[in-house]
Amino acid sequence: MARPVPDKDHVVGRRAVVIGGSMAGLLTARVLADHFDEVTLVERDSISAEPADRKGVPQGRHVHVLLARGLDVLGELFPGVIEELAAEGAERIDFGTDMRFQSFGTWKVCFPSGIRCSFQSRALLEAVVRRRALALEGVRLRSGLRATGLELDASGRQVTGVRVEGAVGDETIPADLVVDASGRGSRTPAWLEALGYEAPEESSVRVHVGYASRIYRRPDPMPSTWRALYMLGTETRHRAGVVSPIEGNRWMVTLIGVLKDYPPADEKGFLEFARNLSSDELYHAIRDAEPLGPIASHRFPSHVWRRYERLARLPEGIAVLGDALCSINPVYGQGMTTGALAAMTLDRCLREQRRARGPGDLCGLTRAFQARVAEVIEVPWRLATGEDLRFPEVEGERTRSQSMLNWYARHVHGLCGYDPEVTARFYRVQHMLSGPQALFHPRVALAVLRRQLGLDRHLALGA
Ligand SMILES: Cc1cc2nc3c(=O)[nH]c(=O)nc-3n(C[C@H](O)[C@H](O)[C@H](O)COP(=O)(O)OP(=O)(O)OC[C@H]3O[C@@H](n4cnc5c(N)ncnc54)[C@H](O)[C@@H]3O)c2cc1C
Secondary structure (H helix, E strand, C coil), rough: CCCCCCCCHHHCCCEEECCCCCCHHHHHHHCCCCCCEEEEEEECCCCCCCCCCCCCHHHHHHCCCCCCHHHHHHHHHCHHHHHHHHHHHCEEEEEECCCEEEEECCCCCCCCCCCCCCCCHHHHHHHHHHHHHHCCCCCCECCCCCEEEEECCCCCCCCCEEEECCCEEEEEEEEEEEEECCCCCCCCCHHHHCCCCCCCCEEEEEEEEEEEEEEEEEECCCCCCCCEEECCCCCCCCCCCEEEEEEEEEEEEEEECCCCCCCCHHHHHHHHHHHCCCCCHHHHHHHHCEECCCCCEEEEEEEECCCCHHHCCCEEEECHHHCCEECCHHHHCCCCHHHHHHHHHHHHHHHHHHHHCCCCCCCHHHHHHHHHHHHHHHHHHHHHHHCCCCCCCCCCCCCCCHHHHHHHHHHHHHHHHCHHHHHHHHHHCCCCCCCHHHHHHHHHHHHHHHHHHCHHHHHHHHC
């Protein structure tokens, strides 16, 4: 869908500041460039133009798949960016034909799904997006600056800027709108408390996920017909593994354990963990492959959603999005797409604001945005936490309907072993192109029922 042409004569405000120059921050800067004369990205890390891992994004050393919906948003915000990624070595992968995908012990049926993703390192993705964002009129990056607090006006109700500290000292950057995209470690709750507001309550589900990743040279010839491998656990064996093709003819190989079953970061332990996935396919692929660097580890203790939409009082002129708002178990690959959808939601709110109140009036934007973005987050949050609550050891409220959904989903996974139509619907939901209701279409519900009643001939064949 073509984006409405920005109308700079009717900007909503003069200056916006985005805290955090990572994926959510960059996409937000793109959106804000349509509504503000100046957009300043404040980033704690010093940033190089070339793709590089960096301290502020430690998760970048692990597999990062941008779901199909996220890729669509990226292409809408930056036309041609997908081709730019491909020119830098990113690979287009059809989930149905190029990827071998197993969940609950069932390999998904192979068929041309039309669900295509771009596979590359997280560092390359961010570098290409950053290049495009910084080429926009009015957008600039101030790296090596750490945001330390919010500035309020005399009434105490309006954010007027961000305090920052850097190598040359402290300063305040004035802004009509401040967007916090500083990631999971966001300080906005503490900053609000320091200013006499309440911190948002946090919804949280503890999962204790561990990642270990290593880059390998991609074997030539390839040891298999697949181009990417994605193995989720079974009901009893929760380990997962991914082989993701990335630029430079390399593989990013990631191993994942839940509930403190952390994959080891030493060579022997890494391979042993790979051998103990629900199939030894990944182990056989990497056993003789050439590693190109050390093994990186990362721990993700819990899903966290900061409920700004529930706060009775919030100052005007602030918005919180990306992982700063909601950080979901990365196994489901929804993080960057959810951040992209949040940026689009902010765009929509700003357009409505301008229509309703005219240029220069941001009154009510904060509440409207935090309420709308909460609706966007609800679906990925429910899908991911619902899947994790399947494990009896994961603490959290289990509703009867969630248990029913998990039972239903288990059958859908089974159907994906041989039914391309059901699998296509599953992929659309997984990639956030359709809502979960797509899996309750009569075509799917009937197939689930037939499985449950033992009437599906594939069951006799062991599916
Ligand atoms: C191991 C792992 C694997 C993942 N895999 C996937 C995947 O396959 N697909 C997917 O979509 N998502 C994945 N995710 C989630 C994804 O990484 C996040 O959802 C995404 O990076 C969030 O982007 P963000 O911009 O909100 O925050 P971040 O990427 O965390 O960036 C925050 C930025 O803010 C900066 N910053 C922080 N504090 C300050 C400050 N005070 N002042 C200035 N700057 C500051 C940081 O330096 C950083 O640049 C994964 C996450 C993990 C942990």
